[in-house]
Amino acid sequence: xxxxxxxxxxxxxxxxxxxxxxxxxxxxxxxxxxxxxxxxxxxxxxxxxxxxxxxxxxxxxxxxxxxxxxxxxxxxxxxxxxxxxxxxxxxxxxxxxxxxxxxxxxxxxxxxxxxxxxxxxxxxxxxxxxxxxxxxxxxxxxxxxxxxxxxxxxxxxxxxxxxxxxxxxxxxxxxxxxxxxxxxxxxxxxxxxxxxxxxxxxxxxxxxxxxxxxxxxxxxxxxxxxxxxxxxxxxxxxxxxxxxxxxxxxxxxxxxxxxxxxxxxxxxxxxxxxxxxxxxxxxxxxxxxxxx
Numbered sequence: 001x002x003x004x005x006x007x008x009x010x011x012x013x014x015x016x017x018x019x020x021x022x023x024x025x026x027x028x029x030x031x032x033x034x035x036x037x038x039x040x041x042x043x044x045x046x047x048x049x050x051x052x053x054x055x056x057x058x059x060x061x062x063x064x065x066x067x068x069x070x071x072x073x074x075x076x077x078x079x080x081x082x083x084x085x086x087x088x089x090x091x092x093x094x095x096x097x098x099x100x101x102x103x104x105x106x107x108x109x110x111x112x113x114x115x116x117x118x119x120x121x122x123x124x125x126x127x128x129x130x131x132x133x134x135x136x137x138x139x140x141x142x143x144x145x146x147x148x149x150x151x152x153x154x155x156x157x158x159x160x161x162x163x164x165x166x167x168x169x170x171x172x173x174x175x176x177x178x179x180x181x182x183x184x185x186x187x188x189x190x191x192x193x194x195x196x197x198x199x200x201x202x203x204x205x206x207x208x209x210x211x212x213x214x215x216x217x218x219x220x221x222x223x224x225x226x227x228x229x230x231x232x233x234x235x236x237x238x239x240x241x242x243x244x245x246x247x248x249x250x251x252x253x254x255x256x257x258x259x260x261x262x263x264x265x266x267x268x269x270x271x272x273x274x275x276x277x278x279x280x281x282x283x284x285x286x287x288x289x290x291x292x
């Protein structure tokens with residue numbers, strides 16, 4: 001009977017109504033930056049718990065059934081799980097091959113709010129999800145002035161049907177492509193006299209200073225000196241490491257010798273103590289025999 005009292009079932013709370021679900025999603029949208037943060041370290045988990053506690057206070061202050069932070073968090077995770085399952089099924093049906101048309105997935109306002117909270121992630125610039133609004137019929141290319149055909153450049157002949165890759169609207173292409181910055185240099189202040197300005201000394205190369213390798217002798221000499229210094233430093237470093245290794249070996253030998261001598265002294269001391277104890281025992285035995 002006592003065991004039955006100890007094992008108690010968790011009390012079941014009242015189901016959420018649509019108004020409470022909408023209120024919960026609105027509050028989650030308010031704390032979205034903290035709740036949907038991907039970091040899961042100790043500090044961020046504490047911040048998330050504090051955000052859920054604040055969300056629970058605002059939820060209960062709005063009236064209705066009292067809910068704690070744990071219940072609200074569990075409810076939000078369930079809503080998100082159901083909505084993500086719908087979106088996954090919809091994408092799977094759209095990408096499936098055969099078996100007739102795709103099944104229509106019925107979504108609610110709650111699903112749309114969850115989709116807005118989760119986001120779509122980073123959109124890829126190179127993928128196969130081309131929208132139908134961007135596709136232009138090949139027969140109408142002559143009638144469209146704002147269309148562009150991307151064709152392979154490897155074939156010098158006239159483009160064939162296989163050479164056409166994608167036909168998209170020019171405006172959509174400009175939105176998707178990242179063009180390099182074309183910063184213009186103002187040459188208005190430059191005159192013809194500027195061309196007669198002497199070159200900077202580092203840019204001047206005198207005759208006879210270049211070799212067959214194309215490098216200046218000064219630079220080649222500096223490189224040789226640098227290589228020689230580097231090799232010398234490597235030899236010095238190797239020698240220092242060898243000396244350090246020998247010193248460590250000498251220290252280990254001394255420690256081993258010291259421990260061996262210490263062990264011998266302890267053994268001799270123990271032998272002396274054992275001999276003294278033996279003499280004392282023999283003397284006691286002799287005294288006892290005399291008394292008998």
